[in-house]
Amino acid sequence: MHERSKLLADESIGKLLFKLSAPATVGMLVQALYNIVDTVFVGQALGENSVQGIAGISIAFPIMMVIMAIALAIGIGGASMISRSLGEGNQERAENVMGNVLSLVLIMSLFIIIAGSIYLTPLLKLFGATDTILPYATEYMTVILHGSGFFMFALAMNNVVRSEGNAKVAMYTMLISALVNVILDPLFIFKSGYIEFNFLADKLGTTVQPLYLHGFGLGVKGAAIATILAQATGALFLIWYFASGNSSLRFRLKNLIPRFDIAFESISIGMGPLARNASSSLVVIVLNNILLIYGGGDVAIAIFGVVNRLFMFTFMPMYGIVQGLQPIVGFNYGARNFSRVMESVKLSMMVTTTIAVAGFIVLLVFPGQLFGIFTSDQQLISSGASATRIMILALPLVGFQVVGASLYQAIGKALPSFFLAMSRQLLFLIPLVIILPHFFQLTGVWLAFPLSDSLSFLLTFMLVLREFKILTRLENGS
Template identity: 30%
Template sequence: MLVQALYNVVDSIFVSNIVGESLTAGEDALTAVTLAFPMQNLMIALGSGTGVGINALLSRSLGEKKFDKADSAANMGVLLTFVNYLVFLIIGIFFAPAFIRTQTISAIISSYGATYLQIISCCSLGLFFQMTFERLLQSTGKTFYSMISQATGALINIIFDPLLIFGIGPFPALGIAGAAYATILGQFIAAMIGLLCNLKFNTEIHLSIKDITTPVFSTIKEIFYVGIPSILMMSIGSVMTYMINLILGMFSSTATAVFGVYFKLQSFFFMPVFGLNNGLIPVLAYNYGAKYKERINQALRFAVVLAVSIMLTGTLVFQIFPATLLGFFNSSSEMTAIGKPALRIISLSFPIAGLCIAMGSVFQAFSKGTYSLAVSVGRQLVVLIPAAWLLAQTGNLNLVWFAFPIAEIASLTISVILFKKLYKTTLATL
């Protein structure tokens, strides 16, 4: 996950150094990638949310010694991966340019964004299979191979980014298209490694073309019972970023670029916590199926302490070094002036977010995906977007950033209420 976070940052650093006819070509390209992010996040939401459903069902089935059901979960997961890709192939072909144009009136930014998003969407097969194969490995405790798959894909991306963006050596200078091609190349290689690791090392499950192409609707229903709330929860994140892009666009495209830079930088701290979450879900689900209450409590305590510690470190880094962090992205004086208070204000919410993520993993592992959905809706739709819009009416951009800590406090309140309810009705009875 740390390598993936490094890719997120390095990719944007290269994009911010794109040279074009305009003096602000790098910033325009960075803004374009930020405008494409809601759709990219939607892809990740569909793939990752489906993976959560696969993960929970497969791990629970193994814990209950229902091995045929575990195989069915794995094979139906692969089938659903094909379906997910077809959805975004259609979106990429027909809707990508229009989606970018809804967020900006700049012809240059629209052109950059449409080019980037069409490539990413139409070639997203590698992304979806990478996520599915990594989830299968995580479900059976093969996290080392999952790490190898993801790390290799991210490293390939980092290596090919400058080669394809700037045209180094025999490679053509493709600009922002090069960034997109480097991304999909890394995803395809990661997917291939994930497939090979599952076939060779994941002996707990058995994949076959016959089983993959024979739908088992009862299994698909169980996958989506847990997965759909997760998909919706992450999709709400796409709505949030889209709306925040629109709100920040009321001030300037530079404000939007700063938001994009923030998202890349925060991944250094959020990605490890999400990785912890991915590892925690099958552990909790397995021990829930096996009725090992003390192991559940131990795993949860460890996860909470580690998650909050990671996020507290992130807060300190953002508070102390905001100008240095922004400088990596070829920031103009305007971007630095906007970005310094933004990073400091938003990062105040990091420790609270770490605690909420840990509690969310409990909801998902115990098939209470609707609880996670309620927390996400409360945070992002009910609080964050309205708060950001209201604060934007003051004309003070710095106040808009306070919407993030406000929303995180609301998220924590809802999470604690639902966790107490879950503990009384489920954990206390084991």
């Protein structure tokens, strides 16, 4: 048995979860940071047009989420199969799955580039782009589309790396791409000249010296170019990792030949995260169009865009815990060690709930200050702070939901995973976003978020309780 497989089988759950989750959490936080950096730099570079620039990126982001969702569906589904195959001692099948993950990514990225380029403008309008927002969103998304293959490869293959218990390499991939993005962002976004850091000086209460930068002055387009180059760097690092022989999985050309059984199972398991991210994009379509009616247009759309980025700092650490959890659950489920499955899930729920509560406190106390990092527009800051305090009311419940849904992905139960992933967005949030504004106007839009989180928590609790009863019976041999 490979050394990392021994750790998954025998290491104490607390130590193992920390070893696998800590790198993933650091990586996810850095990913959240560089998504925010894009928005901050664009907001500062565009000055009086910052609202439209931020809104443009916010409109484009859901389309990026669909692209990422497809990559995650392939990667997470494949990772679940690889973890279980390694737990069963079936190395050949694990390597077959890895090859099929790569071939599926290549096929889907080509399809996305072609279809996205043809239908980009109608898509952006569907997502709520107004005439003032559309030029910024188009400029940003055109570049992202043509580099989407790098996005998809890095996301999918990072999950393959995690499936064998090598969380540090997955973290290094995200750290490298994030560092490259943060370095390149100001170079491509700002024009040559002195950059004033007044927004930082206001927050720090001190003077921040201006910096002379030889920049390209590409604005929103520059942010997209920096993002793509960063993802390409991460993809190259992953190629080196697999080519160097450091992985317990071996790449073989014959495994690139698509196999229907592997592709079907991988995508079926991955439908949960695909549904969650795709339904998030559907939420944005509905929400942005509702905001155009009840929120007055660009400002309300920009508020939602900024809040989404602030939420990342709470959600990304939770997803980091989940990424550390999944290979533990998948391997031990395959090895029929059900007590370790339940122990790891319980511990993960405690940790993610603690993270959710911490995020709730920060967003409750400092929303205005956090909005001020993105823009100096006082209307955006004031309205955004009020909206944030409403939207986070049920945030402490979200940690349980995240772990509950990931349990079903890890053990290969596609239907409940898909159902839980869909429930918050489609079953609860979209109907509430449509109904509540009729009674509470714009406030009703923000109220839909805590209500949907509460209902989704109750549903997840019932399903997880049922699954634990099944696992207990299996553990007792009954």
